[in-house]
Structures are given as structure tokens and as C-alpha cells.
Amino acid sequence: MIRILAVSDGNLQDKLSLYELFKQEPKDWYWVDISAPSEKEEAEIAQFLPASHNPSKKEPQVNRRPQLKFFGDSYRLTLIVISPNTLKAHELHLYISGNTLISRHHDNLKAINDVWHECRPIGKTPDPENIHNILHRLFDRLLEQYFMVANQLEDQIDLLDDNLKGESIRKLDNRVFRIRHQLLGFRRSISPLQDIIQRMIASPLIETAEQETLYLREFSENLARIVHIIEANLEITSDIRDSYLSLTSYRMNSIMQTLTVITVIFMPLTFIAGVYGMNFKYMPELKWHYGYYIVLILMMGIAISMYFWFRRKGWFRD
Template sequence: MVSFHLDDSREVNNVFEKVKEDSKIVLDKNPLYIFYLLLDKIVDEYFPAAYKLEDFIGELVTKNGSQDLIEDVFEVRNQLLKLRRTITPMSELLYRILNSERVNIPKEDHLYFMDIYDHLLRLIEIIDSNREMTNDIRDSYISINSYRMNNIMKTLTVLSSIFIPLTFIASIYGMNFKYIPELSWRWGYYAVLGSMFVIGSLLLAILWKKGWFK
């Protein structure tokens, strides 16, 4: 068997040491079994990465509406996408090997490669499940922000509804006309303030009754 890789491969080194220590693997098994050991080791190394991303997603749930939450979500989705782009072609290639008439795999070795294929499918399921979780986190983040924005707009609407008629009254008596009957009235100032207070309280009571403050 010949392997080609530009950098040092830990998986290849581990399998090489295992074969070197156990000579029976070389004597009793064919090269296809060594290929199985190498492929199985490579596939198994993807599980820690997938579980690490899964744990990170679990930590994201506790952040709730944190400002950097959405950035972390997109970062982990990007990593999941890269991982899926690596694993999916491997599963497709192994599927073609298992079902190809040109590659003669003995029945006793066929189960070994089916086991690797099952591991690849399991990895794809983990990645897809994690991507769904990131979708839920993203949607929850958007929903929470929308809810907060709606509450802010509701508060501003309530304040505007109360102060609009008060502003209207104040603008009338703020006009620079010389002859305004109430200007010469002794109790005019207090009457205007009282009417503004009554109007504001009445509007506040109406909005409260309609449930705008809930």
C-alpha cells in the first residue's frame, strides 16, 4: 500500500505502528484489511471534531440574546459546512466502492467497510442535526430581537399618543397672536395645565385598559 500526503499524517503513522507491532496483520490479512484500518482511523478522527462543534453549539444556547451570538452561530455553521464537504464525498466514494463490480471485496472484508460507511452516515447525521440546531438558535435570536424591538416601538407609540394632544394644546397657546382670549384670563395658565393633565391621564387609562402595557 502507498499513501500520499503533503504533511505528516497522524492516522497513517498510527496504523503503520500498529501493523509493525503486530506482524500477523501482514501475514494473515490482505492489503485490503490494512486499507480498512487506515480508512477507519481517518474516519474516526472526525468524530471528536463533530462532537466539539456540538458542545460549542450547546454553549451558544446559554448566551441567549448576546451581541456576539449571531457571529458565533455563523462561524460554527461555516465549520460544519466545511466538515460536511469533506465527509460527504468520502461516503459517496465508499458507497461506489462497496457497490462496484470492478472492486472485488471479499465477503469477510465487506462488513468492515460497511462499518466505516455507517460511521460516515452517522457523521453526516450529526452535522445535519447541528446545522438544524444553529438554525433554531438563529431563528430564536431573530425572534427575541424582534420582540424587543416591538416592545420599544410600543413604548414609543404610547408616549407619542399621550404627548401628541398635549403638544397640540401647547402649540396653540404658543402662537404669537396678540388677541387670544385666554391670555388675559387670570386662571388660564392653570386651566390649560389642568386640561393637559386630564387629557394625558385619560389617554393613559384608555391605553392601559386596552392592554398596551402588558
């Protein structure tokens, strides 16, 4: 799907095709949004948009890392959008050049849709004065989603710590490792974006007004806050994981201790049963009238004595 917003002399147009867009007079600004285009739309895109303006569909769809590439006085920004509901990562490519903004994404993105509807109020003059204002609105939406994802992962960690459902250690371990995997992927999507924003501020190829520079610095500070939250949550999951491993090790040692006690108690009993199970001819005890009962009492006495001895040593204490 290809949709276009174009503003000329304060008038908004949202029903243009690519052919009509480039045929008319220069616009105040225009935004072309490309979402999962068909083959026919791909041909139209290749005809009207340069390769630098438009990431090819043959490129990897998900690099999972933000990128910044310069093309003369324009640049292309690749962002990782994370859905707060599914925690899935989606790539968003943005091409910015003067009064031009071209966005391309494979999946339907809520942040794009929200900003798109904000920029086309019915019967009113569009609020954004230029492409950079639209870009700032998009950054704000992405930042909101990043904070929502961070809070959601933090809530999952709180549930792990409380263990309200009384799940087994194995299930809890699996949940801890899954959350850590999500946190690491989240950090991999956020951390490089801080460096990219700093490059955008310092690069002589991108003209930034003082107000825009202040906005980008504030955006970078918010990203740093999210990264700090991610790092703190990673430490918490590491502590929870270590606690679970220690508890598992303690339980394993307790089980091995119990099995050892049972084995040690039965060792002399097995020895006695083995001796009197040989049935040699010259074994006087075999002809005793009360020999069977005496041996049973002896074996029981040994077992009880060893039990109380181990208990006195503290082997049965929690």
C-alpha cells in the first residue's frame, strides 16, 4: 500500500498517486508511506523513487539494529519498532531530504498510523510546519512504545519474583531466560539509536536548528533512561536466576543426602541378608529355632540405630 500526504500553500492533499505527486509543482512538504507494496506498486516505486530513497525489498527485512546512512544532503534512518502487545520487532525505514519524508515498513505499525491521522485533520490546516515536526511526532510515538515495552517487561519480572502461581523451578527458569532474551533484544534495538541521535546532532550533513537540537538531545536522554531501566532489569533477572539455581542446587543436595542415608542404612542389612542367603551346609545359624527372628530383630535394630545416629548428626534437619 502506498499513501501520500502533500501540503502546498497550507492545503492538504491525501489522494495523490506517485505520478501526480512528482508531476505537480513543488510542495511545502510531502510524506510517502509505503507498507508491504504489491509487485505493481514496487514497479511504480522503482520508477519514481531513487534507490537511495527507497530500501529495496531484497534487503534483509529485520536487521534488529538501528542504522543511519548518508546520501549527500539526505539520509536514511532505520529504526526498530517494538510492539508493546506482542514484543515483536519490526523494521521502519525513513528517508529524509529537505521537505521530503519517505517511510517504508513491512508490517502495519501503530506509531505510523497515529502520526498519519494526526497530520491529516479533516477540514483543518495540517499542524506540522515541516517534515522535521512529523519526524519528532514519530519519535515521540516510538518513545512511548519503548517505555510501554520496558514497563511490561518489568511487570513480568515482578510476577517472577512473587511467583504467585507456585510454578515449578524448571518453568520459572524458562520464563527467566525468555525475559532475559527479550531484554537483550530490546537493548540491542535501543542502545545503537543513542549513537545515531548523537551523530544526527553532530553531523554537518544534517542541518539542525537550535530547537531541533534540543529536541534530539532530550530524545537521547529518554533513550538513556530506557537503557538504564533495561540494565537494571537484566541485573534483577540475573539475581533471580542465581537464586533459582541456588535453590535447585540445594534441593538436589537434599535429595542426594536422603538417598545416601537410605543407601547407608540398607548396606549392613543387605550384607546380612546376603550372608544368610548363601545356604551353605555348615551354617549352624540356619538350624536355630529362633534364628530367623533374631536376624530380623538384629537388622531392625541396626536400621533404627543408624537412623537416630544420622538424626543426631543433623542430616534430617531442613
